Amino acid sequence: MLEKNVTLSLSGCVQGALMCIPVFPGIIVFGAVFGTVAAQKGLSFLETLLMNSIVFAGASQFVAMEIYSEPLDRATLIAMVGVTAAVNMRMLLIGASLRPWLGTVPGYKTYPALFFLTDLNWLLALSQYEKGARDWGIYLGSGLIIWAVWSLSVIPGYFAGSLISDPKAFGLDVILPAFFVALLVPLWKGKRQTVSWLAAGAVAWVTWALFGGYWGIFTGAIAGAFAGAYFDE
Amino acid sequence: MSEGAFTADSMVLVAILGMAAVTYALRAGGYWIMGRVTVTPRIRRGLEALPGAIIVSTILPIVLQGGLVVGLCLIVAVGVQQRVKKEYIAVFCAAAAAAGLRASGL
Numbered sequence: 168m169l170e171k172n173v174t175l176s177l178s179g180c181v182q183g184a185l186m187c188i189p190v191f192p193g194i195i196v197f198g199a200v201f202g203t204v205a206a207q208k209g210l211s212f213l214e215t216l217l218m219n220s221i222v223f224a225g226a227s228q229f230v231a232m233e234i235y236s237e238p239l240d241r242a243t244l245i246a247m248v249g250v251t252a253a254v255n256m257r258m259l260l261i262g263a264s265l266r267p268w269l270g271t272v273p274g275y276k277t278y279p280a281l282f283f284l285t286d287l288n289w290l291l292a293l294s295q296y297e298k299g300a301r302d303w304g305i306y307l308g309s310g311l312i313i314w315a316v317w318s319l320s321v322i323p324g325y326f327a328g329s330l331i332s333d334p335k336a337f338g339l340d341v342i343l344p345a346f347f348v349a350l351l352v353p354l355w356k357g358k359r360q361t362v363s364w365l366a367a368g369a370v371a372w373v374t375w376a377l378f379g380g381y382w383g384i385f386t387g388a389i390a391g392a393f394a395g396a397y398f399d400e
Numbered sequence: 401m402s403e404g405a406f407t408a409d410s411m412v413l414v415a416i417l418g419m420a421a422v423t424y425a426l427r428a429g430g431y432w433i434m435g436r437v438t439v440t441p442r443i444r445r446g447l448e449a450l451p452g453a454i455i456v457s458t459i460l461p462i463v464l465q466g467g468l469v470v471g472l473c474l475i476v477a478v479g480v481q482q483r484v485k486k487e488y489i490a491v492f493c494a495a496a497a498a499a500g501l502r503a504s505g506l
Contacts, residue, residue: 169439189488212405214412221420231419239411248418255426257454262430264450270435277431284427286458293451338498341470344462345477345494347455352481354452363449364456371457375464384457391453396446 169270172301179304184312186291186305193342194287194313195320197225202324204229209237212325219321223285223314226381227254254381260388261289268296269303283310290350297353362398367391469506473498 187194198219205215210232222228231247262284269277280303288309295305354360371387437443463471477494481487 189491193491210412211407211409214408214416217408217413218416218419222416222423223420224423227419227423231415235415239409239415241411244411244415244418247415248422251419252422252426255423257458258423258426259430259433260450260454262427262432263434264447265431266434267439267444267447269431278428281428281431282424286454290451290455336499336502338473338495338502340466341473341494341498342491344459344466344470344474345491346487347459348474348477349481349487349490351452351455351459352478353485354455359445359449360452363453367453367456368460371460372464375461383461384454387457387460388450388454391456392446392450395449395453396442 169266170268170301171271173268173271174302174304175272175276175307176302176304179300179302180308180311181304182302183288183291183295183305183308183310186295187287187309187312187316190287190313190342190346191316192339193346194316196339197343198317198320199324199327201225201228201232202321202326204232205321206325208232208235210235215321215325216318220314220318222251223282223317224251224255224258225317227251230254230381256381256385257286257388258284260385260392261286264293265289265306268292268301269306272303280307280310283307283314285310285313287346288313290347294350294353359395359398363391363395366394469498469501472501 201219202215205218210218218228218231227250230250234243234246234250236243262281265284288306291309292303292306355364367387367390370390371383374383374386434447439447459474463474473494476497477490480493481490484490
């Protein structure tokens with residue numbers, strides 16, 4: 168069940184990178200806001216750069232900064248690592264869904280490349296995979312450019328406080344969700360998707376209502392995957 | 401910013417490394433596990449259903465917290481995407497709609 172004709176090319180990487188351009192404003196604002204939050208919470212510039220570039224998972228960084236207080240004690244440290252794991256639990260599922268595509272690529276290439284796995288480049292890459300692309304440069308190129316833009320965007324935010332005082336007035340807060348729904352549209356093929364998405368939505372909603380936070384992404388995704396797997400036309 | 405810009409507290413460094421380690425373990429872990437499981441047609445169908453299910457589960461809380469404006473903008477994005485099939489146009493229209501709706505006081 169693994170793809171055999173999988174390739175990796177520079178042109179694929181460039182294609183992946185170019186596909187990310189529409190979400191640059193969203194990434195830059197999100198990264199800059201993280202820089203501002205980190206500065207206000209008292210992280211040094213170096214600490215902010217390190218966290219932003221090597222954790223490289225926006226939502227979890229924000230939640231961890233909500234918990235952070237200076238000076239950092241051991242209990243808070245463990246809580247920060249714990250919430251990071253909870254928020255990023257969905258990465259397990261995202262990574263699992265890449266196996267059919269990348270399964271024949273040697274591990275010394277895939278495991279370093281998995282560091283650059285984000286919701287965004289995973290979605291972009293899989294939307295191209297659905298259209299028949301097998302060049303995994305699309306995944307890698309989009310991951311690298313997102314990492315670079317994300318890493319740089321924190322700098323102006325850290326120093327300038329916030330470049331844009333009210334991102335909502337410019338509609339910048341809807342960029343990421345709008346991008347997600349736009350990618351969702353071509354994924355719909357028929358009854359199987361309807362059933363799977365309804366299951367995912369219902370379970371995510373209940374989880375969110377009961378527990379709040381990001382657990383709903385995980386439970387909803389699992390419910391949707393089971394519904395998709397067991398729904399027989 | 402009580403400390404210098406290029407200093408780092410050792411506890412903060414441990415926290416950052418811990419956060420980075422669990423995040424990478426999750427990034428690589430799902431992929432690793434699937435290499436040790438035989439991918440039956442059923443598992444494959446489940447994996448294929450994952451992207452859509454994750455997007456739906458991710459967007460839902462954003463809509464519930466964002467209220468009417470965010471909900472309307474996402475409908476705009478879906479409508480535009482169905483017609484023109486270009487993600488960046490759909491995103492631009494949704495952001496413009498949000499700016500317009502908020503300027504009009506919604």
